[in-house]
Amino acid sequence: MSRFRHAVKGRDQHIFTLRAACVVLLILLMTALGGWMRAPEKLTIHNPPDLRKGSTRPWWEIPPPTVYGFTYYIFQQLNAWPKNGKVDYPARIQSLSSYLTPQCKAFLEEDAKQRGEKNELTDRVRVVYEIPGRGYDTNSVKVVDRDNWVVKLDLVADEYYLTEPVKRVTVRYPIRVVRWDGDSETNPFGMALDCYDGIPQRLSAAPELPKHTNKGMF
Template identity: 65%
Template sequence: MSKYRSAVNARDRHISTLRGACCVLLVLLMVAITGWMLSPRNLTIHNPPDLRSGSTRAWWEVPPPTVYSFAFYIFQQLNSWPKDGNTDYPYRISTLSAYLTPTCEEWLNKDAKQRKAAGELRERVRGISEVPGRGYRDDSVTVVSRDSWIVRLDLVADEYYHTEPVKRALVRYPLKVVRWDQNPEANPFGLALDCYADIPQRLEAAPVAPVEKKGLF
């Protein structure tokens, strides 16, 4: 009789062990599901434009060429006024707000209001492009920290009043760029423009029509 009782007890202990193991596995499964749900759906990895020689880097590292191309693209879009600066400039600031820090966006909005009040935007058409031969160089981007950079853009700024050219200037714009991962849906670059790092510098003086009106940049 004791032989059967021992077998039953052994069976019960084995069942209890299996139940405990199932509980442990269930807890581990819940932890794994929770970690999977909380993990990011998208991971942005920055690669330099020229991949002919390959690239090995930490996933969070942003290469200087990427920072430069981002700064140039956003700044060029901010200064693209195809019809009328009175409406185009505020519209550009609004549509690009996801790529601007709050401080920079506020400064740009104040600048737009001041220039509009001074009559510097009415019926102005504006566009900028890189100075030929002065694109990206090794010294175009200064790494301030892992999350911030200073980008120097050598650009040609052209302005027209209706169809008449009123301003052409070759200017070096020192811009601040920071890491900005707050909203990947609206800003897949993970970077933001933080306006100027210093006062823009005129590279060359170009002939200007007599009706020129001064602007901040």
């Protein structure tokens, strides 16, 4: 009888062990399912422009050339007033608000208001572009930390009153940029401008604007 008792006891212990293992596996499965459900559906990977040498980096790292390209594009769009600065400037701020921090948006809106009250925007046409030969280099982007950068933009700013050229200056704009993982539908870049990191500096004299003539289009 003792031998049969030991056999039954061993069977019961084995069944208990299997049940405990099933419970552990069920807990691990529920944990895995919970982690899978909380995982992001989309993951943005920032690749440098030149991949000929390959690239190995953490997925959350944004390369400085990408930061520079984003900053230049958004800042250029902010300063593109094709018809009338009094209308175009506030409209640009609103349309690009997804790429601006709330503080920067408020700053630009106040700037547009003050300049509008001084009649500095009415019928003003403006465009900015890179100074030839002063595009991106290794000193163009200062990495403050993983989520903050300061970008140096050396640009030419041309302004016209209606069709009359009135100003051409070359300026260095120091722009703060922050990581902005908000709505990926309206801001797929995951970055935002945080306005100026200091006072823009005027550079050497710019080439003169072409003199206005009335000789027609050609």
